[in-house]
Amino acid sequence: MSGVTSSARAAEQPRPALKVGFVLSKNFTLSAFALFVDTLRLASDEDDRSSRRNCDWQVLSSNGHLIRSSCGVQIAPAVGLPDPKEFDYIAVVGGLLNVEEPIDDQMQAYIKRATRENVRVIGVCTGSFVLAQAGLLKRRTACVSWLHHNEYVERFPDHKITSNQLYVEDQEIITCAGGSAVADLAASLVRRHVGNKAERNALQILQIERRREGKEVQPRNPLATDHRDSRVRQALIFMENHIDKPLSMDKVAESIGLSRRQMERLFDRRLGLSPAAVFTRLKMRRARTLVLQTSKPLIDIALDIGFENSSHFGRKFRETFGYTPNTLRKTQKEQGFVHLDDDLFETAANR
Template sequence: MNLKSNAAAATNRLKIGFVLTRSFTLSAFALFVDTLRLASDELDKSGRIRADWQVLGNTRHLITSSCGVQVAPTSGLVDPAPFNYIVVVGGLLNSENPIDDETVGFLKRAAARKVPLIGLCTGTFTLAEAGLMTGHNVCVSWLHYQAFRERFPELKVRSDRLFNLDRTRGSCAGGSSAADMAAQIVRLHISKEAERNALEVLQIDKARSHLHVQPRKPLAIESNDPRLNAALIIMEQHTENTISISELAASVGLSRRQLERLFMEKAKMSPALVYRKLRLERAKHLLIQTDASLIEIALEVGFESAGHFSRIFAKTYGQTPSRLRAQRST
């Protein structure tokens, strides 16, 4: 490759800037950046030929991850315009002020310049807190779904998918799905061959798409059908504000009759019965782990009265909610 082609390659490189929050998740960051590294060059040579990446910060102070490993910024908060994406890597939600005001300002400047912003793991919380997810679809881990709903009730959020990526915003559940999202970006901006090289070196058989359902199995129901798994996650998310079986079916692209047949085939129960079991399991957890009153718990899991809740609970578990709670202290 001559000097002129070297310069052209550098100009066309995929450029990604990372903003690491306090107590960020190291695994999500590492998988994302390593997918870029391996896609950028042949095999495991690690040259920044087709991609470049920087860890951005307003100081060169080390940033501590949730596991204690520290990472140093490699660049200041430079002009965001040359970046194809800015990725905010989140972590522990109990970290106050995960990024400082200057970094928030940088993200707002990037948004104003139409640079796509991605929330990785709980980085989506950071973007939403800055008002930068308004009007966009949000994807978070099932583990953080309730916390996101409570903090940002005006935003539409789902946790039955691994990631979401549109032209100006992205969000990712984190964990191993960071590699899946990075692989899609590599495929879009570099090539399928670069994606394949990265995944093979990472020992990943195939990247999962944005339509892939998060690996969550409420009630330990084993199924390889993504529609059923998505329906289970949606049920789990709506134990209080319950939705109808018809609405549930439509949310996974099925008619009510098709969903009922699917549940009977795979789970050996109707969706209505599975839904009730999920709500009662949530109630059982609240009885054991909290001091909430019976009426509060009944309403929390979608029952209109404590009496109705107690009767259904006793019929299912062979003892009343009060008896179960009394056993907690014995």
């Protein structure tokens, strides 16, 4: 009938299998939002036509004003707040941490209402800080980027936290470290609600080789983020930034204003290891990430972390972890992913 309105036609359409409402904080991270939305968009049909057959999304706001990202790009939200139960998830996208009020009181109340009504909530990037500030993470583990680990601990000292994993689903709340992990999370939700084919379509167009599981280790996760001693923390960051080349321990000591002998005593007291041994372990942890998350030949990985040949690298890898790089890759191929208990530094990190 020609008299049927567009809104009526829309009402007749079946509800998509996955619908996400986005709450964008002031100075939000554009890449995190864009990766999430584009994964949904590309999973929505088979022909990259941006239809919303399988997935739908909406940017939410209490006032309808443009929302500015940290890079200056602005997003126009929808006007009015629908019932939270219209969505499968409410995703709060965080941004710069120096913003005093990342979302207004009305949006905070909306998120709390969503949790009361059993709508699952996601903290994306520093969205975990927004959820914690709203009191929603007190009895849950928050997953944050290693970059923001210390600040989260300072702001919420009584909360549980991990900065090793890509994302964590704890009851009805998910928190994601941000960066490329957002695409992994979004793809996992597509797989859960829409199916394997939609997930595969999205990842292939995004040119992502495989979806990483939430328990996989963040690509750059220096021990420094967990350590209380600022001098140790600075030294470890310096090491981590020079992980692809030979590094003199004299240079490390110089970077923190100590003599080499003073630094060695400090490391022995705080970590129970020599600086050189810690540097080797950092190299090995980086190598393990490359073995798991890339298809690089082992000789290239060895060169990437400063080894001259793959045989020396392979021996040191086995000495560190108890298995070879090839064994690790084979296990991942057979199981889909490998959950690693990253205990290389766990005991020493809090001394």
